[in-house]
Amino acid sequence: MMSFNMLLCAVVLVLAVSVEAGLSGGNNNYNYDLSGQALRNLFNSPVYKAERVIRPLGSSSAGVGPFSHSGVLVTLADNSQHLIHKGNGYGKSSQTVVTDARHMSPAWQVDSSKNFQGTKTVAHFVKTGGSDYNLLTDNCHQASKRMMNQ
Template sequence: MLSFKMFLCALTLTLLAVSLEASKGGGTPNYNYDLSGSDLTRLYNSPVYKAERMKRPLDGSSVIFGPLSHSGVRVTLIDGAQWLVHKGGNYGISSDTVVVDVQHMGPQWRVVETAEFEGMKTVADFVAAGGSDYSLIFDNCHMGSRRMMNQ
């Protein structure tokens, strides 16, 4: 059972994370697509050979501090192409777990875990493991990226 001090610490960190997320700005999300149609279907059906769980600081921060960071999974396909599968509030339309070209990753991303999948899972499996709905407390990017690596 959590002590009261631990509860207050967790609550404070959660409120800080919420305020950091809120500071990104509101408004209508801007959905940009790297692929669509049959190209997107082909990507989702592509076997994943290597997966790397990655972390970066939250927007507006320069350090990674536990849950006050953002995580996702960089997948490598047989042809060497790499894609980032990650989740966040309003990242996508039908799912908050999305796939983006690694060209959108900044230099602050760091590898925290690596696994070989040898083509036994597809990009779609990683998206499904990430989960369709985002919740800061109950199903955030860290929880989704751990599920992706543990499938």
């Protein structure tokens, strides 16, 4: 007979695997809008506004808690916007990546906002997001909160 603790561990494991699969986007199909000097310029760009944004996982219409994905939408001096977010398999050398905001779906909703007044760069946000992904100890939600609190 399975004890309550063993059953709870089994449920948590299934949930973790399900969330991991939903977060992963890990098809390793890397598309790049920028490279070389243009990419360096983006990473060195000052961030003026940052908004923590959240969307539901996959095709789910409810995006709460672990059943959602989060990132930080940054606005630069030229009013261009980029989503900085983290996921398993999202990048090559880092699991925190920068995506042009034009690739965002309308499902993203603003959770909080902060004016950085150009005191941090895109690179600061990526570094704060962290290069490694771990579902339990360093996931998208933890990374986006760290980015907003830097």
